Amino acid sequence: MVASHPGPIEVAVAERAGSERRAALTPADLAELISSFNEVTGRLQRTHETLRGEVSRLEGELRDAQSQLRRARQLAALGEMAAGIAHEVRNPLGSIRLYASALAQDLAGRPEEQSLATRIISAVGRLNAVVGDVLAFSRDLSVKAESVDAGVLAGVAFNVCSDFLAMHSIEVNCQSAGPNGARVLCDPTMIHQALVNVLRNAAEAMGESPREYERRLSVRIEPRAAVNAQGEREAMTAIIVRDSGPGVPPEAMERLFNPFFTTRHTGTGLGLAIVHRIVDAHGGRVSIRNNADTPGCANLRGACVEVFLPAVIESNSLEEATP
Numbered sequence: 428m429v430a431s432h433p434g435p436i437e438v439a440v441a442e443r444a445g446s447e448r449r450a451a452l453t454p455a456d457l458a459e460l461i462s463s464f465n466e467v468t469g470r471l472q473r474t475h476e477t478l479r480g481e482v483s484r485l486e487g488e489l490r491d492a493q494s495q496l497r498r499a500r501q502l503a504a505l506g507e508m509a510a511g512i513a514h515e516v517r518n519p520l521g522s523i524r525l526y527a528s529a530l531a532q533d534l535a536g537r538p539e540e541q542s543l544a545t546r547i548i549s550a551v552g553r554l555n556a557v558v559g560d561v562l563a564f565s566r567d568l569s570v571k572a573e574s575v576d577a578g579v580l581a582g583v584a585f586n587v588c589s590d591f592l593a594m595h596s597i598e599v600n601c602q603s604a605g606p607n608g609a610r611v612l613c614d615p616t617m618i619h620q621a622l623v624n625v626l627r628n629a630a631e632a633m634g635e636s637p638r639e640y641e642r643r644l645s646v647r648i649e650p651r652a653a654v655n656a657q658g659e660r661e662a663m664t665a666i667i668v669r670d671s672g673p674g675v676p677p678e679a680m681e682r683l684f685n686p687f688f689t690t691r692h693t694g695t696g697l698g699l700a701i702v703h704r705i706v707d708a709h710g711g712r713v714s715i716r717n718n719a720d721t722p723g724c725a726n727l728r729g730a731c732v733e734v735f736l737p738a739v740i741e742s743n744s745l746e747e748a749t750p
Contacts, residue, residue: 430528430618432447432690439561440634447697464468476534476544479481479512480727489527512561513558513561513562513565516554516558517555517558517562520551520554520555520558523547523551524548524551524552524555526553527544527547527548527551528544529531530544531544531545531548548577556695560695560697560698560701561695561697562614563620563697563701564686564697564700564704565747568617568704568705568708570614570617570708571614571707572612572614572709573612573613573614573615574610574611574612574739575610575611575612575613575615575618576578576608576609576610577609577610577611577648577664577666577736578601578608578609578648580611580615580618580619580622580649580666581601581622581646581666582601583602583619584619584622584623584626585599585626585646587619588626588627588630589621591627591630592626592644593629594634595630595631595633595642596642596643597630597633597642597643598641598642598643598644599643599644599645599646600643600644600645600646601645601646601647602645602646602647602648606668609615609648609664609738610664610738610739611652611663611736611737611738611739612709612736612737612738613709613711613736614709615735617705618705618706618708618709618736619710620701620705621701621705621706621734622666622668622704622734623734624698624699624701625668625698625699625702625734626644627672627698628698628699628732629644629668629672629729629732630644630670630728630729631691631730632672632673632691632730633670633671633672634669634727635672635673635691640671640728642672643670643671644668644669644671645668645669646666646668646669647665647666647667647668647669648664648665648666648667649664649665649667650662650663650664650665650738651663651664651665651714651735652706653735654664661737662738662740663711663735663736663737663738664735664738665733665734665735666731666734666736667731667732667734668730668731668732668734669718669724669727669729669730669731670729670730670731670732671728672728672729672730673728673729674717674718674728674729674730675715675716675717675730676690677692679710680715683699683701683715684699684702684703684713685692685700686700699715702734705736706734706736709736709737710737711734711735711736711737712735713732713733713734713736714732714733714734715730715731715733716730716731717729717730717731718730718731
């Protein structure tokens with residue numbers, strides 16, 4: 428009897444069966460595979476959540492930038508209208524002051540009547556100050572930018588306001604969270620005016636608080652990356668002014684930069700509108716929120732004003748950052 432030899436098909440089937448037996452997964456191999464799959468899936472999920480958070484943050488910053496751009500256009504339009512009104516008012520005010528001054532001189536021997544003329548002069552002075560604020564708000568801003576130390580800007584503004592701050596018994600603290608001598612690209616005269624307005628606004632808010640509350644004003648300078656009006660992230664330096672006043676009522680928060688809007692009993696309501704126009708002309712941004720709405724400051728009274736200005740990137744910093 429002749430033994431039959433397996434054909435090529437039988438051989439192939441046998442080899443495949445042996446290969447499958449050799450490749451069979453053990454429970455340990457399966458557990459390791461599942462573990463690896465779960466790890467990869469977890470990383471993908473974390474990456475996805477991180478990306479979603481980053482997209483949400485960028486969308487929020489873009490909305491803020493677009494809102495600031497719309498507000499800047501509205502303020503510019505209001506400024507043009509206000510300028511025309513202010514010029515029309517200033518001329519008759521000058522005439523009233525001149526006539527009242529002449530009348531006061533003629534009434535030198537009649538104190539009671541002279542006091543009335545003096546009151547007219549004083550009232551004209553107040554109105555003229557309002558007109559000056561309107562013209563400051565409405566004028567065309569031509570920025571002459573240069574590299575300036577942000578700390579020096581804040582220090583000079585504090586010096587100008589020192590008597591006013593002392594009058595309200597306000598404790599002052601200035602610190603920097605970034606490198607000493609952080610520089611910004613700005614027109615120092617304009618930014619000085621903006622910072623003085625911010626400091627005076629904070630001081631006046633605290634001045635209306637009851638005496639039992641602590642009155643503290645702090646300025647912090649730190650590097651930030653913010654979205655500009657074009658929706659691009661840009662290196663900026665933030666000058667953060669934080670007060671311990673009563674804070675801003677929620678219903679007033681959206682109107683703080685509107686001309687002639689104020690939450691106090693005195694003032695023209697143009698201080699923050701002027702700040703917005705100046706900072707916007709520099710390609711920066713300004714924001715206001717209550718300290719209670721700021722991470723890490725939930726238990727603090729008062730409000731926080733952040734002025735963002737384009738940062739000056741030193742050449743040696745770029746060289747150090749280059750691998």
